[in-house]
Amino acid sequence: MRLPDRIALITGGGRGIGRAVALAFAREGAHLAVAARTSAEVETVAGEVRRLGREALPLTCDVADEAQVKAAVAAVLERFGRVDILVNNAGISSLRPLHGIPLASWERTLAVNLTGSFLFIKHVWKPMQRNTRPGGSIINVSSLGGRRGYPLLAAYCASKWGQIGLTVSAAEEGKPYNIRVNAIAPGKGDTAFRAQIKEDKSRLLKAEDHVGVCLFLASDEARYITGQVVELDWFGPPTAA
Template identity: 40%
Template sequence: MDTIEGRVALVTGGGRGIGRAIALALAREGMHVAIAARTVPEIEAVAAEVAALGRRTLFFPLDVSDRAALSRAPSVVAATLGPVDVLVNNAGMHTSGPVHRMDDASWDAVLAVNLTAPMLLCRACLPAMYERGFGRIVNVASVAGKIGIKYGAAYSASKHGLLGLTRSLALEAARKGVTVNAVCPSWTETQMLDEAVAAIAAATGRTEAEAREAILRANPLGRAALPEEVATAAVFLVKDAAVTGQAIHVDGGEVMG
């Protein structure tokens, strides 16, 4: 395992849920962490938590659908913390509904945030990683990147694409000191799960407890993952230099193989 103490990480979508958990887990490993997302009060709060762990930190607003902002992000981090050693592409969005009712704007937005933005941030960070001979990229994908999701075509397609990007880039970067991997959570105790529960309850007349049970019924563990459990997998991928091109499931056994 590599030591990552003193290195610099950039975590997108870092204001809550999985992104927050990863940012704090990396800080506990001794890393300095930049947190980026659209909601400033949330990333400011996470930065305060990182600082309380004794690490240098930075928070800045970032809309990952803004290509110019993505291209500037590595230099924003470098100016305060140093060059980005670890990039965690966690920002994401989802939409639901049958394909025959999907509008162009919804499809384009999901692909822009979940697939194009990670590619653009990788492209922006890689030259400096290659120059230093060290880099770690962790893409937060989903089990939806391995299987189809009914009424989730845009989300599933974007996450399948993110895994393809991960594997191709891992091959490009393998001899340059850079590893590229993905974590694939299933339902996790985040706002996305809360929103799904509320939507199902509203659409079906079920209670939220009944809707939640229906969502998690197929999970062998019978529960959602915790953000901190996803973060543990991400930290492993950052620390182990021999693992690249992999998609690690954190899904309670929902998808095997």
């Protein structure tokens, strides 16, 4: 087991990448707190975690709301006593030309993707510092849009670049406490996130393709790794038409 009895909190854990990572962590021995807004989805994933023999805490939470984030972290501490691993995975996006982005849409994208990550880091930080097992591992799910620019995705890219800045800054602050903070930057993935887009789905990452790197960064195998950004993308040859 690579995560024996670790306590992992995953935002956006109700479907897609977050669900795949939650189930993989459970298979490796972790107990899971799974947070998202749709209670039916987090309840379902919690049931799947329990069927793998681990404990699960479903949390209905909007990551952009500090009171809800604080309550979610408090619920995890009450149930499990500590947090060893945080995966900031909740995210949204919408495709719009820059001049047509309503301010509310811009602000909501930053609030969920960037401020949500900040709020969870803020509220798990002191509990992680107190861990008897030294420190903790925080993984921010950014995007290739956090490393490059793409048309129609200005708000999304700004939020995902911000997540990288948050990652490297928090990593520096975490060093004295063995709190490691890393990010992954996936390319296009075949999840509900891109369901509306007509494209060749065979060339997209599957949700499970994000599991290996997250398991590694969460585990003690990565105990000397912090402040890093791991890019993931589909590098194979074009599929035959």
